[in-house]
Amino acid sequence: MVLQRGPQKAIIWGTADTVGERVTVTIHGHGHVTTHVTKHPSKSGGIWKVKLPAITAHGPFTVLAKSSEGEATLHDVLFGDVWVCSGQSNMEFSMYNIFNASAEMATASSFKNIRIFKAKKSQSPTPYQDLSSIAIQWSLPTKRSLPNFSAVCMLYAEYLYPHLNYPIGLVDTDWGGTPIEAWSSPEALNACSHIHKRGPFVHTVLWNAMVSPLLPMTIYGAIWYQGESNAHVEAEANRYACKFPEMINDWRKRFNEASLGETRADFPFGFVQLAANSDNLANFGAFPALRWAQTAKYGFVPNKIMPNTFMSVAMDLPDPHAPYGTIHPRDKQDVARRLVLSGLSVAYGIKGIDSQGPFPTAFTAHKVHHTLHIEYDNGNIPIDVRNNTGFEVCCSAQSIPCGDHDPWVAAPVTKHDTTSVTLTTSACHQHVFGVRYAWRATPCEFKKCSVYGRDNDLPAPPFKEVAAF
Structure with missing residues (x-):
């Protein structure tokens, strides 16, 4: 172990x-x-x-x-850094099911200083002091233990290890199809308005059985891949913007207390922003709203509501032929690489790492020319523009906030330079009161969204800016 x-x-x-x-x-x-x-x-x-x-x-x-x-x-x-890996099916998604599974498991087996542990699925109406059962006892990553172990969890450790050069322990506790409410304590849920759920995954039951028993353990951090089960309707997805930060804060507080202060009260928490979920680029759904809510509606992390958090953007990694449904893309390698890049910067404080995709910092409208100029990262980081699609503007005759169901129209990129793009707003015959980017369940084909970092190949995350332009 x-x-x-x-x-x-x-x-x-x-x-x-x-x-x-x-x-x-x-x-x-x-x-x-x-x-x-x-x-x-x-x-x-x-x-x-x-x-x-x-x-x-x-x-x-x-x-x-x-x-x-x-x-x-x-x-x-061994003594090293211990990471908890949790969430629903895309975190549970095993090494056996990813692209190039046999080769990936053979590579993973060579990491003798990475040790893995997996809690068995269990739920309880009251908190457990100990796990009711274990799926994988502390083990080396082997051909016997790896096929049923989380791919994102294992690959995260593999890609992190060369930067640390000391042991990594992985604690896998996840369950497919589960909502965030099941992983949250009553106190975390009471901080937000929420609807009590019915059925096998009611509120708090997985917190009680699959998180609470782990609390005394000293850990370095946690990674999380969940949200699909909260993205059925837009209203529920929007409520995630409260529930997710509250769950993170509550986990931090309780791990810190139960470990007698040894787990940091602000331990680093990484997550995967929801990947694509359709083979139809026109589909909308609640995924865009959930992705936005995962960042507490900032569009990026860390931010003042979600400090010491880091993120892997995965919306540009669709898998239209995924045998387990498009909601379960097999490319967990890119997901983990992106998560490690941001984790090295946030969780380990390593300077000079270009760890995030471009994010807009300034908007300039030219009403006469019907254009909107967007500058990224204050003009300091070069971008790569791969096509002219993905941007939309909200058209309205009144100065009111634009919602997802207001008239949004395409605003193609007409020109760009190394740090900015210019959109045409000519399709908007009224006033422009908002701009958004990549606001679809599947906003683009594989790695073919519009804006990426030129040097780090990381996608610009989706964003929504509501203002009068």
Whole structure:
């Protein structure tokens, strides 16, 4: 297994029969720590918890927990960064199902300092103190363990590893088809207006069974791929803009408290913005609104509502022939590479990494010429314009905010330079009160959206700017 490396201190915990019993945990070569058993909060017997010394050596180590009741030994323990991977089916999507699966699993098997663990699906109306069952015990990535392990999770660690050169532990806890409400505590949900769901994935049941038991573990960060089940209608997608930041804040608070302050109270949280979901480029649906809501309606992260977060844009990676439906694209490699780039910048603070796609910073309208000029990143980062499509403007006779169902018309790119594009608004015979980009479930063919970073090949994320132009 992998425990969190220093300067953070890993937490070890367990149960015992006798309250008050003395427990000693020893790491060979690094001393020992002692604690006493306290009453278990939900069942007979007791529970104990210790902080290990902060260890930066990779290992392997042997960890021994001992009391008068007996002893337990953990062998081949490494110290590195521990990441939790969670969400619904695109996070659950396994290594066995991605493009070039056999070759990818063979490569993954060579990473002996990456260790994987997967919680088994479980739900509960009340919080668990321990997982009810485990799908994959702590393991090396092997031909036996990898086929059922999250591809985004494993590939993220593979692409991250060369930059760290120390062990990585992965904890996979996910369930396809589940809404964000199931992964959120009651307190997180109460911070937002929400509709109580019915059926197998009601609010909080996965938080109780598949997150709460992990809270004492010291972790470095988390990555998340979810939102499809909240993108059925536009109104629900818009509510995600509150629910997602509240869930992140709540996870941070609770991991920090349960780990006795060792998991950072602002630990880095990465996510995948929803990928394409159709083989029809004209389809609309609620995916655009959900993508926008995933950034708390800023269009980019980190931002003041979502600090220390990072994102992988995946809307330009459609898989129209996906055997598991277009909602499950097989190209998880590009998703993970983009997530690592942004993670290196945000989660690890590495300077000089061009980790985000272009984002607009200034809009200049020329009403006489019926044009709208958009500058990206204050003119500092070069862009690559691959076609003239994807932009739309909102036409209205009144100065009112433009919604998704107001008259939006195409505004093709007429010219561009290294840092900006100019759109024609001539199709708008009224006033222009908004501009948006890539506002479709599948906004383009594979890697053929309009605007990318010239040097990093990262797509500009979708955006919506509502103002009088």
